[in-house]
Amino acid sequence: MSGWNNSGPTFRLWPADRFEVRCVRASPEFSSADRYHYAKNAHEAVLRLRDVGLVTQMQAIRIEDGAVLFDLASGASVPADQW
Numbered sequence: 001m002s003g004w005n006n007s008g009p010t011f012r013l014w015p016a017d018r019f020e021v022r023c024v025r026a027s028p029e030f031s032s033a034d035r036y037h038y039a040k041n042a043h044e045a046v047l048r049l050r051d052v053g054l055v056t057q058m059q060a061i062r063i064e065d066g067a068v069l070f071d072l073a074s075g076a077s078v079p080a081d082q083w
Contacts, residue, residue: 019069019083021045023058035063039083046070 017035019042024031036042046060050072060070062083069078 018042018063020061020063021049021058022061023049023055025054026056039080042069043080043083 015037017037019036019039020033021036021042022031022033034045036045042060046058049055049058055072058070058072059068060083061068067078068076069083070076
């Protein structure tokens with residue numbers, strides 16, 4: 001759009017995402033990946049998805065180092081305070 005004034009580079013309003021929750025739902029097979037900045041929100045999403053029972057596979061991953069914090073298939077679960 002010509003005529004718009006640009007005072008320089010923009011900055012991020014929200015902090016960068018730090019966690020990703022990946023899941024696969026059963027019927028019809030559908031996968032999703034949601035990102036969160038706060039560990040509390042990512043952990044809560046994992047618990048709610050698990051408790052609802054609609055997912056067949058789910059992982060929570062720390063984006064920074066690729067650490068798997070929760071894996072439904074293997075039963076791996078890191079305590080929330082260590083996310």
